[in-house]
Amino acid sequence: MFKTALVTGGNGNLGRLVAQNLEKTGTRVVSFDLSGSEGAHSDPRHAVVLGDIRDHTLLEQTIRTHKPDVVIHLASMLSGSSEANPSLAWEVNASSSIRFMHMCLNHKTGPFFFASTAATYGPDLTSPVGLDTPQWPENIYGATKVAVERMGVYLKLKQSFDFRCLRFPMVLSPFAPAGAMTAYPSHAIAAAAKGESFVFPVSKNTGMSTLYLNDVTRSIVEICAADRSSLRKHIYNLHSYMFTAQDLVAAIQRRYPDFTCSFTEDSPTEDLIRRWPNIFDDSAARQDWGWEPQYDFEATVDSLALHSNLK
Ligand SMILES: NC(=O)c1ccc[n+]([C@@H]2O[C@H](COP(=O)([O-])OP(=O)(O)OC[C@H]3O[C@@H](n4cnc5c(N)ncnc54)[C@H](O)[C@@H]3O)[C@@H](O)[C@H]2O)c1
Structure with a gap:
């Protein structure tokens, strides 16, 4: 499917399983994650680069060395740590992700997946929440994710960046x-x-x-592998x-x-x-690339x- 995937946050909850799913298809995976996050990766071809997503020299070096043909960007501060340090959350989740997208565009790394969240919406919405429901989050985590969504779509429209994005609800x-x-x-x-x-x-x-982890990680691999022309929406909600x-x-x-x-x-x-x-409308994902929870x-x-x- 892909020769080499670069997975940022590759030692995390989602990242480790996404790497395993890709490796089952024969893809070689390079994980980029913070020092101290090391976990067991079973595939002997798996490479781990330890560093901070804010370190763009190291990121660029990683891309030059490993030449990924797909990038799965999962590195992020989560909601609690973001709220505890909003400036750092903006730097890690928004500014660094945006610089990283520009870098991937310049290096023509292929599909770029971004993990967004239901937290990009504001509170008290009526179910089912549609894709085009206005996004006015009241938390900094959601705000950083909206910023990346917007820049990803902008680069897609203006420079044909292959931006692919899913908004996940609660993941068990x-x-x-x-x-x-x-x-x-x-x-x-x-x-x-x-x-x-x-x-x-x-x-x-x-x-x-809610979604279960295995469906989330499968959905990431599936949307990356989908034919670009079948993805009629810039971003999809899952449920x-x-x-x-x-x-x-x-x-x-x-x-x-x-x-x-x-x-x-x-x-x-x-x-x-x-x-x-209670419900996000995932009908576009079902229609366009055959999303179906298991x-x-x-x-x-x-x-x-x-x-x-x-x-
Ligand atoms: N789990 C959920 O409920 C959920 C829901 C919606 C979206 N998401 C998104 O999915 C992605 C993965 O989430 P997860 O559940 O695996 O979380 P996680 O915390 O297990 O994984 C995130 C990884 O990012 C790494 N990271 C954090 N800051 C970094 C930095 N400055 N530089 C490099 N790496 C850094 C962490 O070390 C961690 O391994 C995140 O982008 C998250 O926002 C998760």
Whole structure:
């Protein structure tokens, strides 16, 4: 499919699995990520470059050395760390990504994938949220992602940059970073597997549009491989299912009948999730490049429970 992929944030939650998916197709992967993020990459051809996405000399050197024919840009500060340091978030997520896109354009590196987010929309929208719903995020993380979306589309329109972008909703993952606000469903399942009680940082009926990690990483490889002429939209929204905390408790108790828990009515996570939509309209992705989620809610819980038992 591709000869060499450069995956920034390649040692992260999504990055490691995207690399594995690409390697299964015969693509050689070069991960670019911060020093200290090293993890196991099983393919012996896998190269790791340790550095900061703000270091454009190193990035340029990486492109010259490895000559990628696809770039998957996942390196990013997430919502919590962005809010804690908005200036750094702008530098890492927005300014560096924009400089990086110009560099990839100059080096003609092929399709450039950017991981955007449902957090680019403002709160309290009506479901289903359409692709063209105005984006007025109230958080700096979402604002940095809007900035990159806009520059990516601009470079595509003006200079034929092959910009490809997906907006992900909440992603459930067995490898969710511990500090991620949206990691509580995986942590609840892990607690149940260990026979521990769990305090949900949300109330019973709170939930939002969600995808399972394996569908997310597959979608990234699929949109990169799609025929450019079939992509009629600049950016696509994805969605699989919505579940509430109460739905999750019932699903956990079907697998771990002794599981006990309590809920929190008043927390930053509750404020965030409660105001996010239940459904994003992903019909354009389905039509244009055949997007279809493979993990529904029950399949997700099964997979998370399996991973918890293996830990
Ligand atoms: N997980 C989700 O719910 C979700 C939802 C929507 C979008 N996304 C996006 O998907 C991408 C991957 O997210 P993830 O869940 O794998 O998060 P993650 O934190 O596991 O991965 C991000 C990676 O970026 C790296 N990174 C951070 N700052 C860097 C810097 N200055 N230079 C180089 N590398 C740096 C980190 O070390 C990490 O390995 C991100 O762009 C994120 O915004 C994730």
